[in-house]
Amino acid sequence: MKTAAIIGGGVIGGGWAARFLLNGWDVRVFDPDPEAERKIGEVLGNARRSLPGLGNVALPPEGTLTFHGTVAEAVTGAEWIQESVPERLDMKQRVYGEIQAHCAPDAVIGSSTSGFKPSELQAGRDNPGQIVVTHPFNPVYLLPLIELVTTPANTQGVIDRAKEIISSVGMYPLHLKKEIDAHVxxxxxxxxxxxxxxxxxxxxxxxxxxxxxxxxxxxxxxxxxxxxxxxxxxxxxxxxxxxxxxxxxxxxxxxxxxxxxxxxxxxxxxxxxxxxxxxxxxxxxxxxxxxRDDNLVGMMRALGANDFGAGALQNAHDLTLETEAGLSRGMDGVDVTQPILTQSRVVPLDWTDYNGHMNEARYLEAYSQATDRLMIIIGCDADYIANGGSYFTAESHVRYLDEAHAGDAIEVKTTVIQGGGKKMHLWHEMFVGDRLVSTGETMLLHVDLKTRKTSAPAPHIETNLVKIAEAHAALDAPEGLGRGVGAPR
Amino acid sequence: MKTAAIIGGGVIGGGWAARFLLNGWDVRVFDPDPEAERKIGEVLGNARRSLPGLGNVALPPEGTLTFHGTVAEAVTGAEWIQESVPERLDMKQRVYGEIQAHCAPDAVIGSSTSGFKPSELQAGRDNPGQIVVTHPFNPVYLLPLIELVTTPANTQGVIDRAKEIISSVGMYPLHLKKEIDAHVxxxxxxxxxxxxxxxxxxxxxxxxxxxxxxxxxxxxxxxxxxxxxxxxxxxxxxxxxxxxxxxxxxxxxxxxxxxxxxxxxxxxxxxxxxxxxxxxxxxxxxxxxxxRDDNLVGMMRALGANDFGAGALQNAHDLTLETEAGLSRGMDGVDVTQPILTQSRVVPLDWTDYNGHMNEARYLEAYSQATDRLMIIIGCDADYIANGGSYFTAESHVRYLDEAHAGDAIEVKTTVIQGGGKKMHLWHEMFVGDRLVSTGETMLLHVDLKTRKTSAPAPHIETNLVKIAEAHAALDAPEGLGRGVGAPR
Missing domain, CATH: 1.10.1040 (N-(1-d-carboxylethyl)-l-norvaline Dehydrogenase; domain 2)
Structure with missing residues (x-):
């Protein structure tokens, strides 16, 4: 089992602990602060929340986290020792004395220092070659940058091992050509x-x-x-x-x-x-x-999903465009004798895949947003949801009839098949101009968000939904309704 | 119709033209450069590719773009005039003379200058109050920041109108409290x-x-x-x-x-x-x-989809984790007598929605990636796709049996129902631990990426797929196979 020692907790040391632990290393912590365990626990909570889902492949099983009363005990058996004590050179040098008295001679000792040069940390040590600067950035569990700074005292073997271990926990070792105050x-x-x-x-x-x-x-x-x-x-x-x-x-x-x-x-x-x-x-x-534009669109849309920064600005702009785009936020002005316009948008750059067209999952994303719009129209809006009622999707069937591409203007029109009681059965059709490119059939059930169980919707919501369903009953039944995958046409 | 005049094309002027045009304004351009029309056309091409899909609501119909031989003609009828000529004060002042001789007295004249203060631009003008600095950032069609810099010569009315128009085209007016060289x-x-x-x-x-x-x-x-x-x-x-x-x-x-x-x-x-x-x-x-962590995860995952920057680093790290996660890149080591592990991952923060659980479309995203993994296993990998063969999804049916949350470790196991000829009929099951949370049934057809029509797969791919399908035929038929939405259980 790979073992890392973390000397000095806090936000930075805790971030290092999380990075190693969640990548399968055992982690041994020394920090004289009586609050260290709580503080590292909080950083670790944030890390467990965010890091494992950052990539698309599961991380290895977590290692074991232990706390130790002395530096000597913490560094036992460690192949990586990360020092994150306060930025005082005398304190750091004292800590290196303790570490080197007990650690393996071939362990790498990395310092989180943001200001000191490695030659200052190595000065006066018997084994200066095992000490390098590995300067991370907060939050250490998410940001990949590590400034690796070395001196001629460090052998190529130590440098290579440092790079390899940093890369192995998903980080990027930026090896500076020369040491300099405050790195880059x-x-x-x-x-x-x-x-x-x-x-x-x-x-x-x-x-x-x-x-x-x-x-x-x-x-x-x-x-x-x-x-x-x-x-x-x-x-x-x-x-x-x-x-x-x-x-x-x-x-x-x-x-x-x-x-x-x-x-x-x-x-x-x-x-x-x-x-x-x-x-x-x-x-x-x-x-x-x-x-650049692909990246900007992707990042701004990611921020939009969190309603933050430039994404929040874009969301506010979207709101000003709804009426002209024909989208409604209530029953007023909706013609219930026809399928209801529930999406009017353009396929964004980040919705396409290696086949050069809109990815299958993004059709369902558009339908999910179409369902959201219909919910808003019948009164199941953000306020209603905040009060504990909502709809959960039970099943969805999507047919891909034709390709759609980034930049295509798409419209979704929605027919309510059934709307009584807890059920909301919808039929979405997606158009690029007059071309029907897809259909999406979906069954939702009203739920109580506290119990997570099905429940009756508020009367005004059921009334609105039934009103639309009754009007839509006069329309022809959609071709393909109730169809299973692989059924003959 | 709202009309903007763009004085000086190039990357910045072209970006302004695109911003106004795609937000429904008529745009009148003056630029003496004989290449101006081509250059602005290129910027506009980039803008049309990226901006309309940035938000989730369709932009209004595009305005009309016209090119004009004189400043006088370009500014006719314009309520916004954007000056983006080279950074030479004498040239800018000459251009303002021409603009103000012909423009409406209540039009706003914004300067794209990155260095000059508005007082320098206003100096010596008869109507200095209509001139403000509106400094944009490249690419102007995507980035929302506008530094709005004014002087006491500008009335509150002009300032308010400038802010309103900037906001109306999806941008953010940052109004500086005082003018200063180079703004902020x-x-x-x-x-x-x-x-x-x-x-x-x-x-x-x-x-x-x-x-x-x-x-x-x-x-x-x-x-x-x-x-x-x-x-x-x-x-x-x-x-x-x-x-x-x-x-x-x-x-x-x-x-x-x-x-x-x-x-x-x-x-x-x-x-x-x-x-x-x-x-x-x-x-x-x-x-x-x-x-912060939600935003970092969302942005880094967006970069990962483009295999760029920090996202590319994460993708490379994912590759190192596949084997330990039990994921394969070929038939070797795959036990075809059992459903095949095609996803082993954690639900990321950006896959959840207002109901506090994994959004319906993200189940299909996981299944889409599970299908991708099965394609890689049978030999339909990036090289094969680059050579013109792939599978397109014809239809998908997803059942949501239980909730999954951010941070849940999920596995997808895939059964091949049918694999002969052009067809690939798959049954995905998604687990959180031992808990079955969803099923996904999907029918794909092999296509020729040049003709975009169905075609036979390469022999080795069909052989591999049939081999799995024949082995999987010995398994019990999945409960729910071929089911349509709303069918009785």
Missing amino acids: ADRFLEAVWREALWLVKDGIATTEEIDNAIRYGFGIRWAQMGLFETYRVAGGEAGMKHFMAQFGPALKWPWTKLMDVPEFTDELVDLIAGQSDDQSGHMSIRELERA | ADRFLEAVWREALWLVKDGIATTEEIDNAIRYGFGIRWAQMGLFETYRVAGGEAGMKHFMAQFGPALKWPWTKLMDVPEFTDELVDLIAGQSDDQSGHMSIRELERA
Whole structure:
């Protein structure tokens, strides 16, 4: 069994503990804080909630978590030792003395330090070569970045093992070429933090406005491509050199209070343009643009599902579009003598699959949202659901009659087959223009959300649903109603 | 009909044109570049591909796009005029002269300038009050941030109209309290750009490593919460003041080459802590942590679907977990006498809905991935699909027998009902532990991806599928096979 020792709990140490534990390692913790077990338990709770479902394959069975009263006991048998004690060099060096007195000589000791260089941590140690910086980012259980910083005292064997173990728990070891104060990422964070302090202090923008300036703009760009690849795309066909020629001079302008800038020589331009070619040259600008847009749409839609950030903005915009799109939020204005318009939307980029068309599950997602819309129309809206009533789907049958593609405008029209009592039996038809591309038949049952058992809906909901069902009874029965998979047509 | 004039095309002007056009505005473009129509056409192509599906409601019908030979003609009848000419103040001022000689006196003139202050643009104009800065971010058709910068020359009426129009096309007007060189976001970009240039120049990291340091760590954090809310969460229960007390001193350390820092007074700490309370105080730290994790999981999974950035890292990690999870990539090691394990995963946070359980469409998503796994096992893998053969789903029937929740470990076991010729008839069963929570029956047909018509599979695929089907014929017929929605049990 693989064993990791966590020296120093808290948010960072707890995150490391969770990362190892959920990837099947045994974890031994030392932290003199009497609250350590509770604090790590809370981080672990968050990690168990989010990490196992991050990927599409089950993680191995959890390892065993134990707490120990001494460093000596915690590091026994550990092949990885992660130090996350407070950022005081004297304290860290004392802890390394204790660790190295008891740990295996070939164990890797990683430090979570955000500021110290590995040479400072190694100074004065008998076995400096087993100490490296492995700087993580909060939440450690989700974010994959680890800044791995080493010195000539570290052998290639130690470096390779550190990389392999970091990768094995789903993280990315970014191995810096040279040590430097604060490594890489925190230098950027510091630069932005200082600028942000000035902006708040000078009354230009509030903390909330600054956060919005980040998350509605470059933040979501950086989340997928970072800085240089983003600028490469911005430079367009003319390339990275052109971009730099255009924006380089801005460095000389008095735009920030931070003034020491590198000389913008041909050498520096060539260095950056060359590295950018190595990094992104396998994709054309057009391909990069499409990848960027695919990613932005996917991330913004993911935020929309949580009604957060740029996704919340989009949801608010959607609300303003409903009426013009022909969608209703009540019985008023709904013509019950015809199937009811319950979706009017465009197939998003993230609904397609390797066959180059809308994935089968996304048809059902559209039908699920069509059902939601019908529920809103009959009065089973967010308020009603918050009060404990809702519908659960019992079964659904989807037929794929024709392909739909990203960018296709689709409409769903819904017929109520049956609506009395607890039952809601719906028939959805999906159109691209006049073309019927799919049908979706679904049976739902009204439930009490507290007991999770079926129950009668509120009278006004049943009344509305029956009213529609009775009107729809005059329509022809849909072709394919009640059909099972593989039944002859 | 609402009409916008776009003065200056290119990537930014083209993005503005697309934003207005796809939100139902007529757009009139002036750009002396003979390539303008082609360039804007390309931006518009990207925008049509991505923006209409960003939300869940159809946009209004597109407006009409026209190109004009003079500024005078372009601004005729426009209520919004967006200037995106090159960043030269003399050129911009000349263009304003032309615009104002012909535009409606109550039209809003927005400038895309990233560097100039509105007072510089307004200087010397007869009607300075109609000129504001509306600084967008590339790609303008997707990113919602607009920095709206005004001066005392702008009336509240102009400011309100600018905000209203920006919001009406799905964007977010960030109204700066005071004008400042480079507004807000670009000051951060400049600060990071400078630091990044130093890191490349000094040989600490390459452009690719720097991009990875951003997108695998703080970039994806900032995409949802920005800077201050992220730090508020990092500060934990102790709050923003504690965070600042802990990290404030770092500002004095020699961490960047950029040294001018604000005095870290009690006043500044109180100002920031107070603004942070106003911004995020309605959520507890625990709630913020969960929102953060929900967003990170959603965004990283969205990136995973595109095999990009942090999502690509996760996909690679998933591959290393398959064998231990019992999943196969071929017939070897598959026991065909039993239903085949085709999914072993955990219900992710983004698969749940307002009923507090796994959404109906996500069951089908799991079955869709189970079908993909069976296809891989019989040899219909990515290489085969790249060569033009695949299976399309004809119909699916899902029964929801019990609830599944985020964090539940689920397994799907698949029985092949029929596998001869073009047909693949599958029966999926989904388990949480020993509990059967759902069944999914699906009929697929083999297709030629070029003609999009049914065709015979390659012999080795049919052989493998028939081999499984024949072995599975010895199993009891599944309860519910061939059932239609609403059929009696």
